[in-house]
Amino acid sequence: MGSVRAGAVRDAAERLRGRVHRTPVLTCGALQRLAGRRLLFKCELFQRTGSFKIRGALNAVGNLVEEAERAGRERPRAVVTHSSGNHGQALACAAREEGIPAYIVVPRTAPCCSKQAAIRAYGATLVPCEPSDESRAETAARVVQETGGVMVHPNQEPAVIAGQGTIALEVLEQAPEVNALVVPVGGGGMIAGIAVAVKRATRLVWERMKLLIEPTAGVGVAAVLSKQFQAVPREVENVCIVLCGGNVDLSSLTWLTDLPGDGD
């Protein structure tokens, strides 16, 4: 992972001004009582494209365009990534705004879900690969070569990381009292595999906050409700959980409804 200067995050915030939503920070009495600590929820599920990933994608694409302009080079011919999820959607959206073609590499075996439909709706091209890390990387490299495009890695590209970092700046402006920020870094993608604790946390947010978060966002909520989190010192009084996204495939919700001990 490339290193990211604090200055790069401030530059990103400048670049994103007016192009992303300043999502609200909400509270919930019921969840706060369960956690035994003040909780604040940064609602990135309301963000453009349904997740915070648009921050990184817009910053990365904007950065590429600015660099080309500064150097007197032509703009990137294409942007490429491998992600069947929120980063893929975000990059497709960001590229369309700059009028640059986007190619999104997705495993052949990925369910033909609403996220892929959204990627296509943004005018990007889906490129199938085999379901292995090698095939994913190789296919992306091949597409980069064939299109003369630029790879925008979902989580190793410094401009992407700087873009996502703007959430922290925004939270500190909106709620300076925050002592800790909980940001899920994944774990909800594979619905079949997600832990019951995460499903329960996700469902709790649906029921009590009426917010349609995706399970990855539930990971953060499960964390602050866990026994282990009780050991975090009391000085960490105000905890902000980033509800990172709300892209749920509504055609099948059995993962949520078929919970053990349902109806309690």
Next chain:
Amino acid sequence: MGSVRAGAVRDAAERLRGRVHRTPVLTCGALQRLAGRRLLFKCELFQRTGSFKIRGALNAVGNLVEEAERAGRERPRAVVTHSSGNHGQALACAAREEGIPAYIVVPRTAPCCSKQAAIRAYGATLVPCEPSDESRAETAARVVQETGGVMVHPNQEPAVIAGQGTIALEVLEQAPEVNALVVPVGGGGMIAGIAVAVKRATRLVWERMKLLIEPTAGVGVAAVLSKQFQAVPREVENVCIVLCGGNVDLSSLTWLTDLPGDGD
């Protein structure tokens, strides 16, 4: 239905100050484009008890208490209503805040859903009745007599109506440009019977706005997206839809997921 003075609504707003949430008004580009008009969404799904009904219930119970105090009478011994839904929950909550017992009459055949669990969680007593309008009214009248309580009708009690009316005052403060307010008056209660258009509208709000509205709220959205609404003059430019509640039973969502033409 009793008549309600505008003054009664302002009195209600005063009585409710600090006791209900000032819920946000949100917008959604995607839905706005579909409607071809500016849409504003008053998010009463975030309201206490998960629906706007707490406004009417708190106002009615508060009014009863104030009247008794003014007349030097004792406070009501109980409040009674028939509603297995949001008004039942709201009255249970409002009564608890005043320390008054609440009795909620519900049909024996009503599904033992999350709303009844919530009513019980507020400390109210559920009283079963037969599934007919007569039995409902008779049972409520009997409970009133037995408990020495006061009936708080879900939609014919003037203090309830005045309380719900505070939504309009609030919307006009938050968005003075609003030309029309769309408030569903029901129709989502019987899930099996709700129209496909309402289900689709509900799902659209889940997908695009990430808001977990209940189907009754979808009724208002379906209305503004309907062909008939296109005939409303263009001068009605800014339309506010009250997303009246978010109390969805998450143990079964097949009514939402099994839509014809799913996956488009």
